[in-house]
Each structure stands twice: as structure tokens, then as C-alpha cells.
Amino acid sequence: MxxxxxxxxxxxxxxxxxxxxxxxxxxxxxxxxxxxxxxxxxxxxxxxxxxxxxxxxxxxxxxxxxxxxxxxxxxxxxxxxxxxxxxxxxIPKMHGTFADDEKKKEKKKAKTVEQTTSGANKKPGQGTPNAANTQGNSTPNPQVSDYPLHYILFLNDLPEETNEMVLSMLFNQVPGFKEVRLVPGRYDIAFVECENGGQAGVARDALQGFRIMPSHAMKITYAQK
The missing domain is CATH 3.30.70.330 (RRM (RNA recognition motif) domain)
Structure with a gap:
């Protein structure tokens, strides 16, 4: 459906x-x-x-x-x-189509009345278009050997609105994500653990510079061992 x-x-x-x-x-x-x-x-x-x-x-x-x-x-x-x-x-006001949409509604209403009174058969609908396909960041697929064996990422320059739930939702899109670890008293930094170094590298490349809020571009490096 x-x-x-x-x-x-x-x-x-x-x-x-x-x-x-x-x-x-x-x-x-x-x-x-x-x-x-x-x-x-x-x-x-x-x-x-x-x-x-x-x-x-x-x-x-x-x-x-x-x-x-x-x-x-x-x-x-x-x-x-x-x-x-x-x-x-x-939405139509934002896109500047509000007046056009109102005219379409009036025309559609008038057409429906005309068809009803004349006994004309209704024309088949045009069909509902599928929901638009999303175009997210393309996830690179390098060899695991291309990355060091670090499997924990260090995130900084995070906005105040950041919490564990938001970061989990974000990194859960990347294969190999395990968990988020926050630092008590610090909202601007966090750690993300992946299953292995290759997957951590993919997550770093895919989400480097991602903006949870427009004013903050997330910086991702490998955590120090």
C-alpha cells in the first residue's frame, strides 16, 4: 500500500x-x-x-x-x-502556491458538482505518487584494512540539544553501531563504540561534519587508546 x-x-x-x-x-x-x-x-x-x-x-x-x-x-x-x-x-504559503491551491480546490469542487448534476461517470484518478525517495549521504564501502583498529569514536563540538537518544538514532543508520557513551557534565562531547575498526571508519566518514543543529558541525576522530 x-x-x-x-x-x-x-x-x-x-x-x-x-x-x-x-x-x-x-x-x-x-x-x-x-x-x-x-x-x-x-x-x-x-x-x-x-x-x-x-x-x-x-x-x-x-x-x-x-x-x-x-x-x-x-x-x-x-x-x-x-x-x-x-x-x-x-506549506503552500511557504512555497508561494497557496493561492493556486485554493483555485484548484474551487475548480475541483465545481467539477464535482457538475458531474453529479449531469450524471456523468467519474474519471479514474491519477493515482497517488509514492513517497519521495530520500537521498542521504552515500556510505563508503572501503576495505576494513583501510582503517586503523580503533573501534571507538570521539565526538566533539556537539550542540547543547544533544542527548544519547539523538546520537543513537543518528549512528544506528551505520552498520556495526553498538552504543553511545556520554560524559557527565559535558554536553559537547561523546563516545560512540562500533563492532570493529572498519565499521568505525565508515561511521566517521559518513557522519563527519553532520549538523545536529545548524550552528554546530560535528567533529569525529578516533578515541585515544
Whole structure:
């Protein structure tokens, strides 16, 4: 079954005990790895309890964010993600197509009325396009011997929003990832352990300079033995 592409995704099964400000910061840090986040809405209401939404600038970003973090543990609860059936008005306004979209809706409504009153058969739909394919960083595939035998990476220049959950989500995309180790009292550095030196090298090359937040480019080196 095809998933209708949408700039907006809904995240269900959220931990309701987390404060709204902290939740928004963590969501920004987590989902910005997939593309530009226009906004995330964490509303503390009965109807929206345990649910929030994230709006992306590009369809490819939302498609990637829909698939990759599915079932990821977020503050002790597994994320359940679905695409929104309709997008916020902010999207067409941002792309400058809001007026055009309104005209299309009016034309579609008029056509439906005309077909109904005339008894004309409905034309087959055009079909829903598949969700946009994501284009992430291409992961190199060198020989293990190309890298030293270090299997622990040292990360620095991390933003304040960084936490174990965000880094685990990021490095879990690279084969061989084992765990993240944070340094108490220091948000700007962390260690990542991989299964072997070759996989650590691949992770370093694939994520070198990655920006968890726009103001910080992550620096990755091998940890000192």
C-alpha cells in the first residue's frame, strides 16, 4: 500500500511526562538530521495527549523521517509515526502556491458538482505518487584494512540539544553501531563504540561534519587508546 506523501508527520505514543520545552528541543535535534524542520507542535491537550507533529520543508525529508525512526525508543516509549492526510496551510504559503491551491480546490469542487448534476461517470484518478525517495549521504564501502583498529569514536563540538537518544538514532543508520557513551557534565562531547575498526571508519566518514543543529558541525576522530 502506497503512503501518500506529506510534509507533515505525526508521532504517537509520546511520553506525556516530558515538559513541552524539552520535548520540542529533542524533536528538533532528532528530526533535523532528515532535513529542514519548519516546526514541531507539541500541544498538551486531552485530544492531542501523547501525540505531536513535525513539519518538514521538503517531501524527501518527511519520507525519510517517516521510515527510519519508526519504533525508535524516545524517552522510554516506542515512537509510532504516520503521515498526515492533509498538510498545514504553512506549506503552500511557504512555497508561494497557496493561492493556486485554493483555485484548484474551487475548480475541483465545481467539477464535482457538475458531474453529479449531469450524471456523468467519474474519471479514474491519477493515482497517488509514492513517497519521495530520500537521498542521504552515500556510505563508503572501503576495505576494513583501510582503517586503523580503533573501534571507538570521539565526538566533539556537539550542540547543547544533544542527548544519547539523538546520537543513537543518528549512528544506528551505520552498520556495526553498538552504543553511545556520554560524559557527565559535558554536553559537547561523546563516545560512540562500533563492532570493529572498519565499521568505525565508515561511521566517521559518513557522519563527519553532520549538523545536529545548524550552528554546530560535528567533529569525529578516533578515541585515544
Amino acid at each position: 502506497d503512503i501518500r506523501p506529506s510534509y507533515t508527520i505525526y508521532i504517537n505514543n509520546m511520553n506525556e511526562k516530558i515538559k513541552k520545552e524539552e520535548l520540542k528541543r529533542s524533536l528538533d535535534a532528532l528530526f533535523s538530521q532528515f532535513g529542514h524542520v519548519v516546526d514541531n507542535v507539541a500541544v498538551k491537550t486531552v485530544r492531542m495527549r501523547g501525540r505531536t507533529s513535525v513539519i518538514f520543508k521538503e517531501l524527501s525529508s518527511s519520507a525519510s523521517a517517516f521510515r527510519k525512526p519508526q519504533g525508535f525508543p524516545f524517552y522510554g516509549k516506542l515512537m509510532r509515526i504516520q503521515c498526515a492526510r492533509t498538510d498545514s496551510e504553512r
